[in-house]
Amino acid sequence: MTNPWTDIKNTDLVIVMGGNAAEAHPCGFKWVTEAKAQRGARLIVVDPRYTRTASVADYYAPIRPGSDIAFLMGAIRWCMENDKVQWDYVRNYTNASFLVREDFGWSDGLFTGYDEEKRDYDKESWDYQIGEDGYALTDPTLQDPRCVWQMLRQHVDVYTPEFVENITGTPRDKFLDICAMIGECSAPDRTMTSMYALGWTQHSKGAQNIRGMAMLQLILGNIGVRGGGMNALRGHSNIQGLTDIGLMSNLIPGYLNIPTERERDWETYLSTRSFTPLRPGQTSYWQNYPNFMVSFLKAMWGDAATEQNDWAFDYLPKLDVPAYDVLRMFELMNNDRVNIYFCQGFNPMLSFPDRGKVTRGLSRLKLLVVMDPLSTETSHFWQNHGAHNDVPTAEIQTEVLELPTTCFAEDEGALVNSGRWLQWHWPGATPPGQAKHDTWIMAQIWTRVRDLYRSEGGAFPDPIVNLSWDYADPGNPMPEELAREMNGRALSDVTDPATGAVIVQAGRQVSGFGQLRADGTTMAGCWIYAGSWTEDGNMMARRDNSDPDATGMYLNWAFAWPANRRVLYNRASADLQGRPWDATRPLVQWNGERWTGYDIPDIAPTANPSEVGPFIMNQEGVSRLFTRGMMRDGPFPTHMEPFESPMANVFNPRMRGNPVARMFASDAARLGSSEEFPLVATSYRLTEHFHYWTKHNPVNAALQPEFFVEISEELAAERGIAKGGRVRVWGARGQVWAKAVVTKRIRPLTCDGKTVHVVGIPLHWGFMGAAKKGWGPNSLTPFVGDANVETPEFKAFLVNIEPAAEEPVA
Ligand SMILES: Nc1nc2c(c(=O)[nH]1)N[C@H]1C(S)=C(S)[C@@H](COP(=O)(O)OP(=O)(O)OC[C@H]3O[C@@H](n4cnc5c(=O)[nH]c(N)nc54)[C@H](O)[C@@H]3O)O[C@H]1N2
Ligand SMILES: Nc1nc2c(c(=O)[nH]1)N[C@H]1C(S)=C(S)[C@@H](COP(=O)(O)OP(=O)(O)OC[C@H]3O[C@@H](n4cnc5c(=O)[nH]c(N)nc54)[C@H](O)[C@@H]3O)O[C@H]1N2
Numbered sequence: 070m071t072n073p074w075t076d077i078k079n080t081d082l083v084i085v086m087g088g089n090a091a092e093a094h095p096c097g098f099k100w101v102t103e104a105k106a107q108r109g110a111r112l113i114v115v116d117p118r119y120t121r122t123a124s125v126a127d128y129y130a131p132i133r134p135g136s137d138i139a140f141l142m143g144a145i146r147w148c149m150e151n152d153k154v155q156w157d158y159v160r161n162y163t164n165a166s167f168l169v170r171e172d173f174g175w176s177d178g179l180f181t182g183y184d185e186e187k188r189d190y191d192k193e194s195w196d197y198q199i200g201e202d203g204y205a206l207t208d209p210t211l212q213d214p215r216c217v218w219q220m221l222r223q224h225v226d227v228y229t230p231e232f233v234e235n236i237t238g239t240p241r242d243k244f245l246d247i248c249a250m251i252g253e254c255s256a257p258d259r260t261m262t263s264m265y266a267l268g269w270t271q272h273s274k275g276a277q278n279i280r281g282m283a284m285l286q287l288i289l290g291n292i293g294v295r296g297g298g299m300n301a302l303r304g305h306s307n308i309q310g311l312t313d314i315g316l317m318s319n320l321i322p323g324y325l326n327i328p329t330e331r332e333r334d335w336e337t338y339l340s341t342r343s344f345t346p347l348r349p350g351q352t353s354y355w356q357n358y359p360n361f362m363v364s365f366l367k368a369m370w371g372d373a374a375t376e377q378n379d380w381a382f383d384y385l386p387k388l389d390v391p392a393y394d395v396l397r398m399f400e401l402m403n404n405d406r407v408n409i410y411f412c413q414g415f416n417p418m419l420s421f422p423d424r425g426k427v428t429r430g431l432s433r434l435k436l437l438v439v440m441d442p443l444s445t446e447t448s449h450f451w452q453n454h455g456a457h458n459d460v461p462t463a464e465i466q467t468e469v470l471e472l473p474t475t476c477f478a479e480d481e482g483a484l485v486n487s488g489r490w491l492q493w494h495w496p497g498a499t500p501p502g503q504a505k506h507d508t509w510i511m512a513q514i515w516t517r518v519r520d521l522y523r524s525e526g527g528a529f530p531d532p533i534v535n536l537s538w539d540y541a542d543p544g545n546p547m548p549e550e551l552a553r554e555m556n557g558r559a560l561s562d563v564t565d566p567a568t569g570a571v572i573v574q575a576g577r578q579v580s581g582f583g584q585l586r587a588d589g590t591t592m593a594g595c596w597i598y599a600g601s602w603t604e605d606g607n608m609m610a611r612r613d614n615s616d617p618d619a620t621g622m623y624l625n626w627a628f629a630w631p632a633n634r635r636v637l638y639n640r641a642s643a644d645l646q647g648r649p650w651d652a653t654r655p656l657v658q659w660n661g662e663r664w665t666g667y668d669i670p671d672i673a674p675t676a677n678p679s680e681v682g683p684f685i686m687n688q689e690g691v692s693r694l695f696t697r698g699m700m701r702d703g704p705f706p707t708h709m710e711p712f713e714s715p716m717a718n719v720f721n722p723r724m725r726g727n728p729v730a731r732m733f734a735s736d737a738a739r740l741g742s743s744e745e746f747p748l749v750a751t752s753y754r755l756t757e758h759f760h761y762w763t764k765h766n767p768v769n770a771a772l773q774p775e776f777f778v779e780i781s782e783e784l785a786a787e788r789g790i791a792k793g794g795r796v797r798v799w800g801a802r803g804q805v806w807a808k809a810v811v812t813k814r815i816r817p818l819t820c821d822g823k824t825v826h827v828v829g830i831p832l833h834w835g836f837m838g839a840a841k842k843g844w845g846p847n848s849l850t851p852f853v854g855d856a857n858v859e860t861p862e863f864k865a866f867l868v869n870i871e872p873a874a875e876e877p878v879a
C-alpha cells in the first residue's frame with residue numbers, strides 16, 4: 070500500500086476492484102466503514118460476483134474476469150475527454166510533458182520491438198527523447214504529438230464506452246455512472262482510494278491491471294495524498310515482509326537485485342544502477358544504491374567482504390533466467406532438473422495451478438522436505454486419490470521428510486502489514502510436541518552444511534564458509550539478533566561528509582538508511598528496515614495509538630518503512646509552492662525554509678518545492694504515465710485476453726493471451742478452447758477459511774464443510790443443475806466434483822453480443838483435516854503466469870459443467 074490502512078478513513082470514494090476486502094481483509098475493512106460513517110464516503114465494487122463487499126457498497130457493477138484493463142483505459146479516456154484531470158498535478162508531478170522517441174509505436178496489439186521467437190520485446194524504443202545535455206526533452210504545453218499526454222490520449226482513444234461494454238460485459242450505463250463518480254475526485258479537495266488484491270494480480274497481465282489504476286490515480290492527483298493511493302491488500306499476514314526481505318529468486322533484501330549472468334563483475338553491475346537524474350536538479354534517490362548494496366554485502370560476509378574483493382560480489386549467485394519463480398521450479402521438476410525440494414510454509418499441491426503437473430513434478434524428486442506445523446496435502450502427494458492426474462503411488466520414489474515447525478502464533482518477531490508497518494509480536498502459545506522454530510531448523514541445517522564444506526571443501530566453498538553468522542547460539546539465532554542485523558549498525562565510526570563529525574560510533578545501531586555507506590563502514594541486512602531497531606530500542610514494539618491531529622498517521626505505533634513514513638510520495642500532497650492541495654487534509658508542507666507536517670516528509674528537508682520533484686525514487690523526479698522500459702509487456706497497459714477466454718484478442722486475433730507472459734512450450738498445448746469449454750471460471754477465498762490450514766480446525770471445517778461451486782440461475786436452468794445438486798466441472802487439464810450453489814449473486818454477462826456465463830470456484834478444500842474431501846480450482850487452472858512477476862492466472866480460465874453423480878472412487 071502507498072497509504073496505511075488507517076488512512077482509508079480519510080477518503081471520499083473507495084473503489085474495490087480486483088479484491089473482496091470485506092471477506093478477505095475483514096479487519097482492515099473497518100476503515101472503509103469509518104470513511105462511510107465519518108465522511109459520507111461512497112464505496113464502489115466492480116467484481117464478477119456480487120460479493121460480501123458489494124453487499125455494503127453504494128454502487129456495484131459486474132465485470133468479465135480478465136477484462137479490467139479495458140475498463141480502466143476506458144475510465145482514463147472518459148476523464149481526459151471530460152476534463153476530469155487535476156491539471157497542476159499532471160503537468161508538474163507526472164511525465165505527461167516528456168517527449169517519447171519517434172521510433173516508439175503500437176499496432177496490431179503489439180508495441181514496437183516484438184520478437185515472436187523469443188516471446189519478448191526489445192524495449193529500446195520505449196524511451197524518452199534525450200537532449201544533448203543528457204536530460205529528457207519535454208513540452209510543458211502538452212501539445213507536442215510525441216509528448217506522453219498526447220501519446221496516452223491516442224492510446225486510450227479506442228476504449229469508448231461501447232468498446233468497454235463489449236469487452237468487459239459491464240453495462241454501459243453502469244460504467245458511465247462509475248466514471249462520473251471517479252471523475253469528481255479530480256478536484257484537489259476530493260480523493261479516491263483504490264483497494265485491490267488478487268482479483269487484479271492473478272492474471273497473465275496482472276501488473277498492468279495495477280498500472281492502469283495507478284495511472285488513473287495520477288491523472289486525478291490522488292497519489293501521495295490523504296485518502297488516496299494504490300492500496301495493495303496483501304495476503305498472508307507477513308507477505309509484505311516476504312517481498313521486503315527479498316524472498317524472491319531475483320531480489321536481495323530491500324528491493325535490490327540479484328545480479329544476472331550479464332553482470333558478472335561489480336563494475337558492470339553498478340554501471341546500470343547509476344540512476345543519473347533525467348531532469349535538472351532531481352533527487353533520484355536510487356543513486357544511493359551502492360550504500361545499500363555494500364551494507365548488505367557486509368551484513369552477509371562481514372570481514373570477508375572487502376574493497377579489494379568488491380565486497381564479495383562474486384559470492385552472489387548470478388541469474389541465468391529472469392526468475393526462479395514457483396512456476397519455473399515446477400517446470401524444472403517435471404524436466405528432472407531438481408533433486409531436492411525444501412517446502413517451507415507452502416502447500417503447492419493445493420495452491421499452485423495445474424495439479425496434475427505439480428504432482429508429476431513432486432513425483433520426480435529424490436527428496437521432499439516439508440517444514441510445516443501441519444501434515445499437508447503436499448507431504449502426502451504420493452497418496453493417489455484418483456481422477457486428478459495423480460501418479461500411481463507405486464511409481465513414486467520420492468522420499469518425504471516432515472519437519473514439524475511452530476506456527477506464527479508460537480513465534481516472536483515482526484509481521485509487516487500491507488501498510489508497511491513492522492509490528493512486533495510475542496508468542497501466544499508454547500509449541501506442541503517436537504515442533505521447532507523455523508529459524509532453529511534452518512540454523513541447524515546450515516551449521517551442518519557449513520561444517521561439511523569446511524571439512525570437505527568443494528568447487529567454491531567461500532560464500533558458505535565465510536558467511537557471517539554472528540549469533541550468541543549459532544544453532545539458534547534469536548529474533549532480536551536477526552532484527553538488529555536487518556536494521557544495520559556502524560562497523561567503524563561513520564562521519565558526516567560535510568562536517569566530518571562522527572554521526573554513528575562504531576558498534577552502534579544506525580538510526581536510518583541515510584547513515585549507510587558504500588565504504589564498508591556500515592552493515593545492514595535490509596536497508597529499508599533501517600530505523601526499526603535503533604539505539605533507542607525496538608521501534609516495531611511501539612504501541613502508542615494516539616493520533617493527536619486525527620490524521621490517521623499514528624506515527625508512534627510500530628515502525629513503517631521507509632523511515633517511519635506512512636504515506637509514500639507524500640510531498641505530492643502539496644502544490645508547487647508546498648501548500649497542501651486540500652487545507653482540510655494536510656500531510657506535509659513547506660514553511661518557507663523546510664518541510665514539516667503530520668507525516669515524515671518524502672523529500673529532503675530543505676528541497677525547494679518548485680525545483681525538486683516529489684517522486685524522488687524516479688530519475689525523472691515525477692511519476693510515470695509512460696513507463697519507459699520498466700514493464701516487460703509495454704509502457705502503457707493494453708487489453709489482452711486471458712490465455713483461456715471466450716473471446717479472441719480484439720487487437721490481434723492471431724495472438725493468444727499476453728504475448729510475453731510466463732508460459733512454457735509444453736503448457737501451450739494444454740490450453741483449452743471456448744468451443745470445448747464455453748464457461749469462464751474464476752476462483753477466490755471465503756472468510757470462514759484461511760486457505761488450506763483452517764480445515765484442520767473442526768470449527769472452521771463445520772462453518773464451510775464442503776467444496777462447492779457457484780453458478781447463476783440461468784446457467785443452472787440451461788444445464789439442468791439443481792440447487793445443491795452435484796456437478797462435475799472439467800477443463801483442459803482436469804476435473805472436479807462439487808456441490809452446486811445456484812445464486813443470483815452471479816449473473817450472465819453479455820460480451821460482444823454473446824452470453825458469457827461465470828463459474829465461481831472457492832479454493833479451500835483438500836484431503837487432509839476435518840473438512841470433507843474436495844479439490845478446489847487448481848485441478849483446472851492453467852500453468853501460465855504474469856509477464857512481469859509470474860503470478861499464476863488463477864482468476865480467469867475456461868471450464869464446462871454438467872450435473873453428475875458423486876465423484877468416482879479411485
Ligand atoms: N478469510 C480469509 N482471508 C484471507 C485469505 C483466506 O484464505 N481467507 N487469504 C489471504 C491471502 S493470501 C490473499 S492473497 C488475500 C486475497 O484477497 P482478495 O484478492 O480480496 O481475495 P480473492 O477472494 O482471491 O479475490 C477477490 C475477488 O476478485 C474477484 N475477481 C476475480 N476475477 C476478477 C477480475 O478479473 N476482475 C475483478 N475486478 N475481480 C475479479 C473475485 O470474484 C473475488 O471476489 O486474502 C487474504 N485474506
Ligand atoms: N486457484 C487459486 N489458487 C490460489 C489462489 C487463488 O486465489 N486461486 N490464491 C493463491 C494465494 S494468493 C496464495 S497466498 C496461496 C496460498 O497457498 P499456501 O501458502 O500454499 O497455503 P497456506 O494454507 O496459507 O499455507 C501454507 C502452510 O504454511 C503453514 N504455516 C503456518 N505458519 C507457519 C510457520 O510459522 N512456519 C512454517 N514453516 N509453516 C507455517 C501452514 O500450516 C500451511 O500448511 O494460494 C494460491 N492459490
Ligand SMILES: [Mo]
Nearest residue numbers: 303304305308
Ligand atoms: Mo496470497
